[in-house]
Amino acid sequence: MLEKSALILECFIPSGGPYRLSELSERAGLPKPTVHRLAADLVRLGWLERAGHLYRLGAKLFELGSLVPHRLDLRETALPFLQDLFEATRETVHLGVREGLDVVYLERIHGHEALRLPSRIGGSLPLNCTGVGKALLAFSGAELTEEVLSRPLPSLTPYSITDPARLRMALEKIQVSGLAYEEQEAALGVSCIAAPVFAGGTTVAALSVAVPRSRFSPAQLAPAVRTAALGLSRVLRRSG
Amino acid sequence: MLEKSALILECFIPSGGPYRLSELSERAGLPKPTVHRLAADLVRLGWLERAGHLYRLGAKLFELGSLVPHRLDLRETALPFLQDLFEATRETVHLGVREGLDVVYLERIHGHEALRLPSRIGGSLPLNCTGVGKALLAFSGAELTEEVLSRPLPSLTPYSITDPARLRMALEKIQVSGLAYEEQEAALGVSCIAAPVFAGGTTVAALSVAVPRSRFSPAQLAPAVRTAALGLSRVLRRSG
DNA sequence: AATGTTTGTTCCGTGACACGGAACAACGCG
DNA sequence: CGCGTTGTTCCGTGTCACGGAACAAACATT
Structure with a gap:
């Protein structure tokens, strides 16, 4: 589960730009329902943000990344x-x-x-x-x-x-x-x-x-x- | 599991400084074996780094955070x-x-x-x-x-x-x-x-x-x- | 050195919950 | 209107996360 989440987040390297569910599913190599569920969790945690049907990296990542x-x-x-x-x-x-x-x-x-x-x-x-x-x-x-x-x-x-x-x-x-x-x-x-x-x-x-x-x-x-x-x-x- | 991982990572807000397993366990409010297991996973994914018995935020987070x-x-x-x-x-x-x-x-x-x-x-x-x-x-x-x-x-x-x-x-x-x-x-x-x-x-x-x-x-x-x-x-x- | 104390680590039986195929719904397109 | 595509829900199955308990290792105290 963690690993799958990491796969999803790493879809945003290096372009960062917003992705749709199907794109994430394809890029991560994970079935659509799985990405749907995990992405929802990630949004809830602030790791991803969602605008309409587009996902982007979330503010929490910026905060954590600034602390490394x-x-x-x-x-x-x-x-x-x-x-x-x-x-x-x-x-x-x-x-x-x-x-x-x-x-x-x-x-x-x-x-x-x-x-x-x-x-x-x-x-x-x-x-x-x-x-x-x-x-x-x-x-x-x-x-x-x-x-x-x-x-x-x-x-x-x-x-x-x-x-x-x-x-x-x-x-x-x-x-x-x-x-x-x-x-x-x-x-x-x-x-x-x-x-x-x-x-x-x-x-x-x-x-x-x-x-x-x-x-x-x-x-x-x-x-x-x-x-x-x-x-x-x-x-x-x-x-x- | 994602939520627990997030709790662990958020222990590093705002001080960022390295933490030991027990500190993470206490700060995150999670039992020690759980933190041990999750932290190992997070290290494997590059979200955390481990030097000796000290954990710190990992390079992957910096990379992702820079892309928000x-x-x-x-x-x-x-x-x-x-x-x-x-x-x-x-x-x-x-x-x-x-x-x-x-x-x-x-x-x-x-x-x-x-x-x-x-x-x-x-x-x-x-x-x-x-x-x-x-x-x-x-x-x-x-x-x-x-x-x-x-x-x-x-x-x-x-x-x-x-x-x-x-x-x-x-x-x-x-x-x-x-x-x-x-x-x-x-x-x-x-x-x-x-x-x-x-x-x-x-x-x-x-x-x-x-x-x-x-x-x-x-x-x-x-x-x-x-x-x-x-x-x-x-x-x-x-x-x- | 012997003691207690804390910390990191392993083990493992239990049960929750992640999983994803299948079915459904909501668009956008011609 | 039909068709391909996409987002979403459902749910039965089986996995793997879970964390108490026990162990080991590192320190602290006397």
Whole structure:
């Protein structure tokens, strides 16, 4: 029953948008009466909401999701630095952590001009396709690198690095420079520069700035990203 | 079973912090073996995480919570204006919506100096105790006002407005000026100024700036808050 | 070290209730 | 009006959730 409920809720990943009963039934692979009954229970609990015949994720999930501890803590201490970075660049700023072979975004702030990006708060993307991901990968130890390189490399655009040898070289450059560059590997027309965040000797996160390719000027962005990442690392070292 | 699971998860509101099995058992009002079994299931599904003997909310909840539609949409379109407001004031900025007789915060951004506030993203507070709440209340119709006034008014500090007559007068002032002021009603030493956000004739949200009482200068903050709220209202009118 | 106390865990017989096929009802479409 | 689709109700069957009791493991106290 719990498992079936989870299947229903996970139908809303990643699109979130409202679904009808039959869609849920099909996507979850559960018979219609079952979905009907469970969805009604979920609505009663606030996990789902129902408008007419459309179901959507409920407010309770938002409340609970906002409380997930390590996500919350890191986001909270990182926020001031993300703000600094945003003010310095006025571009879209990301904060992400590693989860398995993916990067999960904890925060993403931007101005009035919103880039069309695959990144989403709470969403995950392959490590090798994003600036944040490459920064995390380059500083998370050789075992992880080999693990990633041992499998086929997913891609988000034709520019994504899918050649293991090229990725290995890219990671080495990142390790030397302390900065990860990414050009149209996550989204066409968008470039990105990222830096790792350390705490207690390990890489706990990375942050990045994503800009339209036309405006990409590493010389100006690099210092800002590095400064923010170092500042955050220093605070994390102090607090835990 | 779903209900019992919900009870367990709701133990993490509002503190979020890790709990041991017995604490969960007591807080949820469920027998220990039951919690043990359900918690194991929840861990398997990614809704809870377990480190040693401590349970915490899991990553899946964060992911699902980040997808809750209307929360997400409003947050996304409001973010640029919150950024503007933050840059203009460099103070803690809130975005909140009404839910029943409470205000629920959708976003809260701040700089390096973090105020000690009861507000929390995803958390709710009484309408009458906060700037955002009063702004929402003042522009949500007379029925709601009467509903709120018909019950005992909760308080967060000794300065919270608990006298119905005083609240009614305060709301009238807010309706005239279009701005809600709040002084130490939510947290001691913190003042706040808020403005409603409209879309399609109704009040859909409110945003605010919270500052240490010592630095509170309405003359400078008011235009910024008003500008941000109007800007957001305009965009919402355009997009839906 | 020996004791009591609390906490996490396993076991298992009982009974409630989740399950989903089948039948029904309410649309929307041509 | 008939037809496909969708949401909903019903209900007999069998499963699996339930939680008391018993056990084990970790601490606290003397």
